[in-house]
Amino acid sequence: MEMKGSFLKIVGTSALIILLGGIPLRAQQEVTLDWKMHDVGKVRQFVSNIGSLWPTWVLYSSWTGLIYCEFPPNSFEEHVGEGGIWVGAIVEGDSLVSVTTSWNSAVEFYPGPEPYDSIWVVEKGDTVDIPYWPGYVGLSDQDFVCRYSDYHVTNIAQHVPLGIDVIQVSYAWSSPPLDEMIVYRYYIIPQKQDLHQVYIAYWLDGNVGYRGQGWDFALDDYSIYFEDLHMGVSMDNPGGVDGTAYSPIGIRVYPPPDVPADSLRWTFNWYPGQGMGAPPARDGLRYAQMAAGNIMQNQGQPIGSQFIVAVGPFDIALGDTLKLIIGEILGEGLPGLLSNAERLDWLIENDFHVPSPPPRPPIRFETKNHAVTLRWDAREGDVNPETYQDPYRADSVSQPFEGYRIYKSTRSATGPWTLLGEYDLPNNEFGNNTGLIHEYTDVGLLNNLEYFYTVTAFSKPDTVADFPSQESSLNKNAVKVIPGTEPPKTVGKVAVVPNPYRGDIAYNSFNPPWEKPDPTRDRWMEQDRRIQFINLPARCEIKIYTLAGDLVMTIQHNNPNIGYEDWNLTSYVGQAVSSGLYLFTVKDLNTGKVQVGKFVIIK
Numbered sequence: 272m273e274m275k276g277s278f279l280k281i282v283g284t285s286a287l288i289i290l291l292g293g294i295p296l297r298a299q300q301e302v303t304l305d306w307k308m309h310d311v312g313k314v315r316q317f318v319s320n321i322g323s324l325w326p327t328w329v330l331y332s333s334w335t336g337l338i339y340c341e342f343p344p345n346s347f348e349e350h351v352g353e354g355g356i357w358v359g360a361i362v363e364g365d366s367l368v369s370v371t372t373s374w375n376s377a378v379e380f381y382p383g384p385e386p387y388d389s390i391w392v393v394e395k396g397d398t399v400d401i402p403y404w405p406g407y408v409g410l411s412d413q414d415f416v417c418r419y420s421d422y423h424v425t426n427i428a429q430h431v432p433l434g435i436d437v438i439q440v441s442y443a444w445s446s447p448p449l450d451e452m453i454v455y456r457y458y459i460i461p462q463k464q465d466l467h468q469v470y471i472a473y474w475l476d477g478n479v480g481y482r483g484q485g486w487d488f489a490l491d492d493y494s495i496y497f498e499d500l501h502m503g504v505s506m507d508n509p510g511g512v513d514g515t516a517y518s519p520i521g522i523r524v525y526p527p528p529d530v531p532a533d534s535l536r537w538t539f540n541w542y543p544g545q546g547m548g549a550p551p552a553r554d555g556l557r558y559a560q561m562a563a564g565n566i567m568q569n570q571g572q573p574i575g576s577q578f579i580v581a582v583g584p585f586d587i588a589l590g591d592t593l594k595l596i597i598g599e600i601l602g603e604g605l606p607g608l609l610s611n612a613e614r615l616d617w618l619i620e621n622d623f624h625v626p627s628p629p630p631r632p633p634i635r636f637e638t639k640n641h642a643v644t645l646r647w648d649a650r651e652g653d654v655n656p657e658t659y660q661d662p663y664r665a666d667s668v669s670q671p672f673e674g675y676r677i678y679k680s681t682r683s684a685t686g687p688w689t690l691l692g693e694y695d696l697p698n699n700e701f702g703n704n705t706g707l708i709h710e711y712t713d714v715g716l717l718n719n720l721e722y723f724y725t726v727t728a729f730s731k732p733d734t735v736a737d738f739p740s741q742e743s744s745l746n747k748n749a750v751k752v753i754p755g756t757e758p759p760k761t762v763g764k765v766a767v768v769p770n771p772y773r774g775d776i777a778y779n780s781f782n783p784p785w786e787k788p789d790p791t792r793d794r795w796m797e798q799d800r801r802i803q804f805i806n807l808p809a810r811c812e813i814k815i816y817t818l819a820g821d822l823v824m825t826i827q828h829n830n831p832n833i834g835y836e837d838w839n840l841t842s843y844v845g846q847a848v849s850s851g852l853y854l855f856t857v858k859d860l861n862t863g864k865v866q867v868g869k870f871v872i873i874k
Contacts, residue, residue: 301384302423306330307392309443310685311413311744312450314601315341317351318441320382320390320417322371324354324599327378337791338482342451342518342601344685344746347793350505350520350601352476352489357579358421358459359558360433360466360587366558369421369433373474374542374577375552379430380437381423391416395627403438410623411442411454412744422463429552434463445744446628448614451607455597461589470561470583472538473597474550475522477505477576480513483794488513493570494541494578500612501525502598503539503580504605508573518601521608524580525596525619535582536564544575624663628741629656629672629728631748636724641716643752645677647726648709656728656743657707665736673701673731673740677711680723681783683790684749688725701731701740718755719805719835720783725749758834762866764806765857772802772840774850774874797847800840802870807834810860818852840872850874 306319306326317339319330326334340351355371369379382388387402393409393416401407403418417439422432438458444450459471478489491508502523507516526535540560542548551557561581570576587593598615602608618625632647633654649655657672664671674695678688692711695702716722729742769778769785778785779795786801788794804813804826813826813836824843828836840848850873857866 302381303384303386303388304330304333304382305389305417306334307390307415308336309413309415309441309453310746311445312443313342313344314443314451314453314599315344315685316441316443316453316599318390318415318417320388320419320439321378322355322380322419322437322439323378324351325372327372329378335791340520340599345683345687345793346517347482348480348517349482349488350477350479350518352478352486353577354473354475354522354599356437356457356597357472357474357557357561357581358433358435358437359470359472359554359561359583361468362433362464362466365431366555367431367433368554368557368561369430369435370474370557371419374476374549376550377427377430379427379432380419380421382417382419383423388418411449412445412628413443413747415439415441420462429554431554432463433466434461435466436460436462442623445747446741447739448611449618449625451601451611452615453599454615454618455599457593457595457597459587459593459595461587461591463589465589466587468562468583469585469587469593470538470558470581471524471585471593471595472561472579472581473503473522473524474579475503475505475520475577477520477578479505479507479519480511480516482513483792490545490575491573492544492576493573494576495569496539496566496578496580497521497609497612498537498539498566501537501580501582502600502612503541503578504608505576505578506573506605518603519605519608521598521600521612522578522580523598523600523612523615524582525598526582527585527594530585536562536584537566538563538581539566539578540581541567541570541576541578543570543572544577547574549577550579626664626671626730626733626736626738626741627661628743629659629730630654631743632656632675632726632728634724634726634748634750636750636752638752638754640756641718641754642712642714643716643722643724643754644710644712645724645726646710647675661730664733665738666733667735668731668733671730671733672696673729674705674707675709676727676729676742678725678727678745679713680749681721682723682787684723684751685746688745695729699731716754717783719753719803719833720785722752722754722783723749724752753833755833755835758809758831759806761808761859761862761864762811762857763864765866765868766805767855767868767870768803768805770802771871771873772800774872798839798841800847801837802840802872803835803837804828804855804857805835807836807857808859808861809834812858812860814856814858816854816856818854820854823848823853848872 309316359368393414480488491511504521509515677691809831815823
């Protein structure tokens with residue numbers, strides 16, 4: 272399932288008091304809260320327009336997911352508990368710090384009230400006129416752009432704002448070698464006064480491991496630092512309740528390139544978990560830690576950990592801009608992470624100008640009885656991946672498109688994916704030279720079950736730059752299809768499947784699964800049980816009764832395209848039903864005709 276961002280506008284004191292845990296705020300203050308998920312590559316990362324990498328209490332009302340930073344895809348492996356920047360400075364002799372997120376602190380950055388203060392989503396090469404950034408051109412396969420400030424919401428306890436705007440851009444890529452990282456670019460702009468002795472810190476509460484229910488998986492992590500890379504890493508200790516994580520997570524800080532390296536002081540501080548340590552709550556003490564220039568020894572005990580990587584000092588005049596880059600890096604174990612850190616160096620040296628994949632093909636589908644047909648020919652108004660151009664290829668190929676790939680999943684719109692076919696241009700030195708197609712029919716499917724398909728376009732490799740072929744995002748082009756027959760004209764052939772329903776059968780292990788959990792978890796639960804009423808007319812009402820005649824559930828069906836409805840074996844009062852013989856009636860609401868039937872549940 273694609274996780275889409277929430278758009279929430281909060282107006283007035285009362286709503287904000289609820290969301291901020293009772294912090295008193297000035298009447299008529301407004302903020303436009305928004306979040307999105309980076310999901311084109313292998314890292315699924317939550318991003319908000321308050322600068323946090325997790326849904327703080329301000330955003331929980333609209334958050335429907337579970338994992339804030341999942342890698343690899345569909346692994347349910349978490350990496351982030353909290354994350355975001357801190358900005359500290361000396362103002363009139365006082366040490367002030369504004370934080371996007373931290374322990375012992377409120378949220379201190381907020382967007383403005385305008386609709387354009389949400390998160391802008393821009394694809395590579397697209398030009399968008401953002402009010403505070405006219406003519407913005409997308410650099411990665413999925414750019415998120417937002418702006419937040421530390422002075423929009425006033426009267427936050429123990430908070431004296433610095434008076435700064437922060438423009439945050441985050442980048443994600445769909446193909447190797449850049450699909451195992453998210454990169455953030457920050458533009459920090461004083462709007463009220465000059466700022467002196469500025470230090471920037473990145474705070475990460477790294478929670479690494481398989482995330483089931485609760486937070487026990489986060490209690491065996493530890494933090495280490497690579498001084499030559501200016502990179503902190505949260506590591507999972509092998510074993511424990513969460514097993515052994517596939518990937519640690521690294522946060523690498525790149526200072527402005529125009530600032531002499533020998534003028535900067537670096538700080539790495541880690542704080543033990545399980546309530547044994549935390550950043551100070553007071554700005555003066557927090558600033559002192561950011562500016563200390565101390566590099567702590569690597570953490571020895573795996574008892575949970577958080578850290579900051581801080582750098583400074585900088586002086587920023589009113590209206591000037593401080594620019595820096597933060598890399599969030601993952602990979603196959605620590606060696607894979609370090610290899611990706613080198614790739615990030617190369618990316619920054621090239622000013623983010625790298626070969627890109629073709630645009631996503633315009634996928635359409637038609638469902639049939641036990642089959643589905645996919646089509647992706649470019650029609651009038653569609654973007655044609657076969658004619659795209661890429662100015663950042665070293666080989667100067669005018670049209671780098673090479674072919675299409677078709678994938679299928681029986682699990683979800685984010686995979687895991689099975690390659691059904693690859694079709695590329697004939698008569699060249701790349702690929703299998705099969706020739707292109709624009710239509711594919713998959714047969715032998717089970718009716719009334721979900722299948723997921725995606726069609727991608729891929730490029731020729733750049734042989735001059737030694738850069739691999741780039742492929743458009745699998746997940747962003749995914750479609751859900753349900754093969755089946757059209758609804759009958761009236762009742763008469765309605766049936767229940769499976770009948771009997773047997774509790775000793777692991778229906779969730781079928782392929783495709785007959786029963787599967789909500790996309791926010793990977794463990795089957797009682798509420799995921801499923802029986803299906805099939806051969807339903809377009810408009811009908813289903814009533815389920817016990818053998819004694821007590822009404823258990825009423826289900827309304829109103830769909831001219833599908834002829835089935837699911838039931839999760841739960842009554843209208845929310846109770847799981849017991850084993851037994853059940854009766855059902857189906858009334859055709861168009862004709863008034865009624866069919867009666869029965870089915871058995873054995874748990």
